[in-house]
Amino acid sequence: MKVFAADAEWCPRPGWRLSPDEERRRRAESACQIWRQPRFYADERPVPDVADHEVLIRVKRCGLCGSDTHLYETDAEGYVIFSGPARLPCVIGHEYSGIVERVGRLVRDFAPGDPVAAESIVWCGQCPPCRSGAPNQCRRAELAGITVDGALAEYAVVSCQHIWKIDELARQYGDDLLFDLGALIEPTGCAYNGLFISAGGFLPGATVAVHGAGPVGLGAVALAAAAGASQVLVFDLAPERLAIAGQLGASAVYDLNALRAAGVRPSEIVLEQTGGRGADVQVEAAGAAQQTIPEMELSLAVNGTIVYLGRAGHSVQLTLDRLVTGANKIAGARGHSGSGIFPNIIRLLASGKIRLEAMITARLPFAQTLDGIRRSADRKDGKILIQVDNPA
Template identity: 50%
Template sequence: MKALRAEAEWAPRNGCVPKGRELTERRASSGSRMYRKPVLDIFEVKEPEPGPDELLVKVKYCGICGSDTHVYESDDEGYVIFSGPAKFPCTLGHEYSGEVVAVGREVTGFRKGDIITGESVLWCGTCMPCRYGMLNQCENVELLGLTHDGAFAEYIAVKAKYCWNLNRLHDRFTDEEVLKIGTLVEPIGCAYNGIFISGGGFSPGAYAVVYGAGPIGLGAVLLLKAAGAAKIIAVDVVDERLGLAKRMGADHVLNAAGTEDLEEIIMDLTSGWGADLQVEAAGAARQTVPMMEKLYSRRAKIIYLGRAEALATVELNRIVSGAHSIIGSRGHSGYGIFPNIIRLLQEDRLNGVGEMITSVFPFSGIADAFTTSTKRVDGKILIDIG
């Protein structure tokens, strides 16, 4: 079968000393510190066989995530930009939907013909964080498409415990729409986890600002709207993405590259109160953190979803005085996140979600799709695997 594989050279940066699994498996805790000269290409690989607890899925669609783009891109020294866990060579892709074509003998709850999507955080279920229910902080975690072969492939074998059935969406959407929208559950799940689980939610009527109108930021806008934010302000540097945010439900959109006195404008839009909740989905801490610190309301929250190596200075005295919180969040597993998003989709609570998908490329055109992704003007780019 055909699969998109990423290969890269293992070359720890000066000052970065491999340890643990980095020494034994070349599984980097931060890809941008250990791997350089990435090369992506379609290869012929052996079709996987499902284990007793696995499903064999014929992949229909798979989305290009910012993480995939960051593997494709490299910095001035040739190192991949992706700063999360990585192990190459690896089949990329983790935002997928497809049809179950074979079911392992120990699997219950799934059958051939089911349309499914799946989590990309591959938790073990036995380490202490998992036993506490903190699946996204699993000590033995693998990441689909980054440390474990992923879904830019014609078939994928995946443990049933990571999979979720999309069949109920056929009551609301066409077969094709279910397959496309099914790929969005994963990125929306990251926003859901940050806002409602890691961040503890917000009071309906709150003022919210979202930085970064890529797919996770757009997912945040959809969820904030559904959960009753009184006013949602989206900030980005790309007009096309801001247009999407407006259609997703943002009340105001601001281009940070072309707007002076951005903080004053946001304070005016919130009647001088400031932001109760700020979601950082841009991965641009050096630019966003100084701005966010000027926009706290009272007991305000910053939910940090963007991943980057950059350091940012935080004024702790202001956090103490205002009882503010800065909360990091990774992943989307556990806490009913996937089934709850599927319910929201089924009941049409995420209005306009399909508009997030702005481009669809054939598998044969995946190189062009990745080039397009580096322009950062699309919402979600999908690959039609076939």
């Protein structure tokens, strides 16, 4: 079968101390400190077998994620800029949908022919966090497409506990769009987890400010609008992404380049639009915390929450007294597993309560995967989908 993979040079930065686990498993906990000079390539692999509790998925669509872009991009020393864990070489791709091709002998709830979407957090189900309802914090968690083989491939093997049927979407969207939207559930699930699980949600009528209109930020826009936010204010550098945010439910969008040229700060906009009250929820989906967090602090409502969804391998200065004075909090979130996240998003899509089609800005055949990754580095697209079932 055809696959698309990434590899890089294992080269810890001078002064970086490897943990015993990193040395033993060749799995970097912070990829930007270890993996250098990445390369991406198409390859041929055997179609994998399935174990008792696994299913073989014939992949239809796979989205390109910011983490794929961050594995492709490097700093001045040639190190990847992705700050999360990574083990290479690895078949990349983790936002995917497809059709069940084969099931293991102990799989009960899935059968060949079922259309499905898959989670990318490979949680074990046995460690204390998993058993306590926190699978995204699984102690043995692997990340599909980053630490274990993913789904930019003709076939992917996954445990049956990590997939969900999406057949009910066909009634609303038809068979072709079914798989496009199935691949959007994973990034939208990250926003859902941050807004409603980690941060505890918000009351209808709240103001939500979203900093960063990439796919996760765009998912937050759609979900916040559907959940009854009175205002959804969106900030980004790309006019193209801001236009998509408007289609997904943003009440106002702001081009950061235009604001800077005018000498206006995002915090000033938020305070102006809320009559000085500030935003009840501030979402960091830009991966630019050093720039966004200070603006959020200055314009956070009393009892407001900062939801941190972006990844960045650096520290941020906080004025903690502001958190004390405003009874504010910061909620971090990783992943999209558990808590009914996938089935709830599927139901929202099936009912038409959220519509995500506008997020899709490119559909490329499998042969153009590398072109898609290069294009993603421009940060102008919403979601670039690879049509894995279209080889040319």
